[in-house]
Amino acid sequence: MSSFFTYRLRIRQRLSLLICVLLLSVILVFGIGSYWSVRNAALVVGEERLQTLPRQLSKMLAANVEEMLAAARVIAKPQAIKKVLTNDQNSSRQAALAYLSGLQQDSTYAFIEVIDTTGAPVMGTGQAKLQEAAFRKSFFHENFPGCARFGCVGGLYQLGSAVYYPVIVPIGDSLPVLGYLVRWRKMRARSGSGSNIAKLMGDQFAMYIGNTDAGLWTDMDKIVTVPKQVVGAMKTILRFPQPDGDELFASARLIPHTEWVVAVTVPKYKLVAAASRALFWQLLVAGLLLTVGVGLAWVLSRNITRPLNELTAAAVAMTAGNYRPFVQVDRRDEIGKLARAFHTMSRQVSEAQLRLQKEAANYKLLFQKNPMPMWILCQATMKVLDVNEAAIGAYGYSREEFLQLTAKDLRPDEEVASFLAHMQKLKSDQSPAIWKHKTKAGKLLMVEIKSETILYEEHPARLVLANNVTEKLKLENELVQHQIKQQKLIAETTIHAQEKEREELGRELHDNVNQILTSAKLYLELAQGQGTDHLQRGLHKGYQNVNMAIEEIRKLSRKLVPPAFHSTLVETLQGLVEEMQAAASFQLELNVQEFAEDRVSDKLKLILYRIVQEQCNNIIKHAHADQAKIVLETNRDSVCLEITDDGVGLKNIQASKGIGVRNIESRVSFLKGRVSLSSPGGKGCCLKVTIPLPELSFSEEKYAGQPFSNEV
Numbered sequence: 001m002s003s004f005f006t007y008r009l010r011i012r013q014r015l016s017l018l019i020c021v022l023l024l025s026v027i028l029v030f031g032i033g034s035y036w037s038v039r040n041a042a043l044v045v046g047e048e049r050l051q052t053l054p055r056q057l058s059k060m061l062a063a064n065v066e067e068m069l070a071a072a073r074v075i076a077k078p079q080a081i082k083k084v085l086t087n088d089q090n091s092s093r094q095a096a097l098a099y100l101s102g103l104q105q106d107s108t109y110a111f112i113e114v115i116d117t118t119g120a121p122v123m124g125t126g127q128a129k130l131q132e133a134a135f136r137k138s139f140f141h142e143n144f145p146g147c148a149r150f151g152c153v154g155g156l157y158q159l160g161s162a163v164y165y166p167v168i169v170p171i172g173d174s175l176p177v178l179g180y181l182v183r184w185r186k187m188r189a190r191s192g193s194g195s196n197i198a199k200l201m202g203d204q205f206a207m208y209i210g211n212t213d214a215g216l217w218t219d220m221d222k223i224v225t226v227p228k229q230v231v232g233a234m235k236t237i238l239r240f241p242q243p244d245g246d247e248l249f250a251s252a253r254l255i256p257h258t259e260w261v262v263a264v265t266v267p268k269y270k271l272v273a274a275a276s277r278a279l280f281w282q283l284l285v286a287g288l289l290l291t292v293g294v295g296l297a298w299v300l301s302r303n304i305t306r307p308l309n310e311l312t313a314a315a316v317a318m319t320a321g322n323y324r325p326f327v328q329v330d331r332r333d334e335i336g337k338l339a340r341a342f343h344t345m346s347r348q349v350s351e352a353q354l355r356l357q358k359e360a361a362n363y364k365l366l367f368q369k370n371p372m373p374m375w376i377l378c379q380a381t382m383k384v385l386d387v388n389e390a391a392i393g394a395y396g397y398s399r400e401e402f403l404q405l406t407a408k409d410l411r412p413d414e415e416v417a418s419f420l421a422h423m424q425k426l427k428s429d430q431s432p433a434i435w436k437h438k439t440k441a442g443k444l445l446m447v448e449i450k451s452e453t454i455l456y457e458e459h460p461a462r463l464v465l466a467n468n469v470t471e472k473l474k475l476e477n478e479l480v481q482h483q484i485k486q487q488k489l490i491a492e493t494t495i496h497a498q499e500k501e502r503e504e505l506g507r508e509l510h511d512n513v514n515q516i517l518t519s520a521k522l523y524l525e526l527a528q529g530q531g532t533d534h535l536q537r538g539l540h541k542g543y544q545n546v547n548m549a550i551e552e553i554r555k556l557s558r559k560l561v562p563p564a565f566h567s568t569l570v571e572t573l574q575g576l577v578e579e580m581q582a583a584a585s586f587q588l589e590l591n592v593q594e595f596a597e598d599r600v601s602d603k604l605k606l607i608l609y610r611i612v613q614e615q616c617n618n619i620i621k622h623a624h625a626d627q628a629k630i631v632l633e634t635n636r637d638s639v640c641l642e643i644t645d646d647g648v649g650l651k652n653i654q655a656s657k658g659i660g661v662r663n664i665e666s667r668v669s670f671l672k673g674r675v676s677l678s679s680p681g682g683k684g685c686c687l688k689v690t691i692p693l694p695e696l697s698f699s700e701e702k703y704a705g706q707p708f709s710n711e712v
Contacts, residue, residue, distance in 0.1 A: 015304065019297035020290065027286040034282065039275035046204075046271035047237055047249065053201055053264045054253035061209075062256045068185075069151045069257065072169040075103060076181040081114060081171055084122060085178040093123060100125045103183075110164060111184040117177065126184065155211040155259035156187065156218065163187040163218045187218055204270040208263045212254070217263075230263045242267070307335045311342055318346055372465055375402070379453070379460040382407040382423075386456070394468065396440035407464075410437050412444065434469065446470040490666045516552065520545035568597055569605040573612060573630070584620045586645075587627045594633035599693060607667060607691075608632065608641055614660045615643045615687050623647025623685060634693070638673075641689040650679040664689070 084096040100112050104125050113124025151169035158164075164184050170177035187209075201207060210217035214228040227240055233252045240248040249271070252263040367374060373391035375384050387402045395402070395410070408416050415436055422433070437445045448467040453460060524542040570592045577590050600608075612630060619628050625647035632641050664687075665675045673691035680686065 015301035016294070016297040019300070020294050023293040023297075024286075024290055027289060031279065031282040031286060035275055035279045038278050039272045042271050042275050043268075046266065050205070050237055050249055050251045050264060050266060051235075053205060053207075054251050054262055057201075057207060057262045057264065058253040058255050061258075061260070061262060065153050065255065065257050068153065068167050069169060072167050072181060072183055073151060075183075076169050076171045081181065082178055084114060085116065085171060097123060097125065109183045109185050113182050113184075114171070114179055115182060116179045122179065150257075153258040153260070155213075156209070156216045158216055158223060161223065163216065163223060187220060201264065205264050205266045208265070209255075210261050210263065212259055212261055214261075226263060226265075230265075231261055233263070239268075304335065307339065311339060314342065314346075318349070372467060373447075374463070374465050376454075376456050377407055377451075377462045377464060379462055385461060391466065394439070394445075394466075395437070401440070412436055412438055434473075437466065446473050493662050493666060516545050516549040520549065569600070569609065570595065570597060572609060573632070576609070576613060576616070577630070580616050580620065586619070586625045588616070589627070589629045591629065591631045592633075595639075596634045599634055600639055604639070604671070604691065604693075607671070608639070608689075610667075611641060611664055611687075611689060612643065614664060618660065619643075619645050619647060619685075625684075638690050638692050641691075642686065644684065644686045646684045649681075649683040650677070650685055651682065 078099055080092070080095040080099045083092040096114070100114070100123070103109070103112055109126070111124060111126030113126075114122045116122055151167070154166040154168060156163050156165050164186055167183045167185055169181050170179075171181055172178040206219070208217050208219055208224060208226050208230075210226060210231075212231065214226070214231045217224050217226040227250075229238060229240065230250045230252050232238065233250050234254070235251075237249055237251050240250065242248055247268040248265055249268060250263055250265045252261050254260070255262055367386075368388045370388055371390055373388070373394045375387040375391050377383065378385055384403055384405050384407075387399065392399055392402060397405070408419065411419055419435070432448050432450045434446060434448050437447050439445065446469050448469045450465045450467070451462045454463045455461070520542045524539070573590055573592070577588050580588050597605075616628070616630075619625055623645050625645035628643070628645040630641075630643050632639075634640070661677065668675045668689055668691060671691050673689060676686075676688045678686045678688075
């Protein structure tokens with residue numbers, strides 16, 4: 001199809017066809033758009049009407065039900081009906097039967113009966129078939145619970161091709177009722193009601209009445225089949241596919257005081273009939289406009305293509321080497337501009353040809369003088385077609401020797417098979433790869449190969465660039481080994497810190513707590529073995545020693561167990577400062593004015609707390625300081641902690657770094673933070689920690705809960 005429009009049709013014909021296609025497209029777009037607008041508007045109006053009709057019909061039918069119930073309640077009032085339920089004498093039955101027979105003259109009711117409160121029939125008159133119908137055995141239990149006071153209309157029942165329903169009213173002036181009067185009525189439209197319903201709905205919609213269980217439906221004239229899902233369309237609209245491909249819209253409402261549902265349906269094609277008629281007239285008008293447009297397009301295209309044909313002949317002359325044809329086009333429109341531009345182009349093409357020859361020589365020079373080894377391979381045979389000077393120098397071959405090689409000759413024998421497999425999937429994977437190459441002297445090189453498909457002398461080829469990465473890979477391997485050693489050192493430091501922690505804990509328990517408890521034991525034994533004079537004194541001393549042991553254990557636990565941060569980090573640090581002040585003789589100041597705690601996670605809070613705890617212990621043990629200061633602040637992307645003192649300082653910072661400081665550095669490095677320890681002028685000490693604010697990783701969370709060592 002594309003070749004037909006490209007080669008078989010002239011520009012004048014294609015231009016005319018294009019104009020017609022554009023005109024047709026505009027007509028179709030506006031036609032279809034207006035059709036869909038009218039169609040959608042008709043559907044919206046139809047759906048609104050479909051939701052309104054069941055509500056109106058439900059009210060109308062409910063009024064008819066009220067009339068039937070009112071008439072039935074009047075019929076049930078005579079004493080003859082009541083006596084047959086209270087006094088089952090023959091005379092009472094004869095009188096009641098005569099009364100019911102008189103009511104039977106109303107042809108709208110097929111059968112009238114009196115039943116007791118259990119549903120058992122007492123008497124009746126009317127069609128014998130209705131009396132014997134099996135469905136009468138169940139209607140009492142289905143309908144009577146709601147009929148005791150005002151009466152109701154039961155569900156629809158089928159007998160042959162007819163549909164009947166019971167009108168049930170209670171007999172008696174008060175509750176409990178004596179029994180029920182049941183009038184079985186055949187379903188049919190009342191005189192005049194059919195025309196009223198038709199006026200209300202119009203000829204588009206259809207009305208059906210059925211039971212709430214969707215077991216039986218009628219159009220008030222005959223039994224019909226309606227999908228059971230219609231019952232689910234209460235106060236909404238459901239759509240059902242039709243065998244003919246159309247859709248059926250349905251909506252339903254319950255009828256008060258009955259077991260009925262009124263449903264209204266309408267086919268989709270009836271709702272959009274007006275839109276279809278509008279589309280027909282739009283297509284008719286579109287055909288007329290298209291006919292006129294074809295004629296105008298033909299005239300316009302002929303006026304445009306005549307000078308284009310002259311320019312085409314001049315272009316053909318240019319292909320033969322004649323760059324000086326002249327086309328006389330005295331026009332001020334785009335075609336005139338094209339003619340003038342054509343003459344300028346013919347002059348510029350001649351100049352460009354000379355420039356291209358110079359650029360080709362420059363590109364050849366760029367390939368030959370490139371400092372990276374490069375060569376060109378034949379894509380079919382893998383033979384080297386050309387090579388630059390850098391490749392000749394790197395591999396040790398002469399140009400003539402290199403041009404006799406293939407890609408397999410540049411590789412060790414053990415890698416030839418994997419190279420050939422790689423070439424099979426090269427079209428789908430052209431990412432750089434690292435390979436082993438061998439030089440003429442047999443030396444192995446690790447090179448990163450990048451290649452791209454090109455055309456070389458009108459044949460497919462591969463341009464290959466080889467980057468020698470032997471030294472780079474060696475350095476990377478050394479870096480990996482260094483990182484492994486560093487990780488081992490961190491692990492050893494952590495284990496050593498834990499062992500030191502356990503050793504100090506045991507020493508503290510043995511040398512301090514154990515001695516206090518031993519003293520308490522001696523005082524208690526003294527009080528037990530002596531008289532009453534030493535009892536009070538021994539108990540008092542023992543009590544004091546037990547309290548002292550409890551306090552020592554509490555201090556030891558607080559040093560080991562991480563704070564729960566039920567309060568804030570600031571409050572926890574303030575408590576730590578107060579404890580340090582009580583245990584030391586120097587002044588300790590805490591500055592947290594620039595600290596935004598809500599930006600710091602609980603894991604990071606714990607690490608900051610451990611750092612402060614560790615450094616404060618170091619100051620107490622080793623610094624002999626008079627004053628110390630803790631500054632904690634946050635900025636845009638990090639949190640900074642600075643702890644300074646005016647103590648004796650550090651003579652050799654690297655030698656002074658104990659397990660505690662090394663643990664601080666290892667944990668901060670896991671958080672991608674920085675630690676600096678300085679002693680300006682050999683007096684005092686300054687520990688500064690900077691940690692980025694992003695969330696902690698799993699490994700950081702693992703380190704967060706471990707206490708630092710208490711050694712420097």
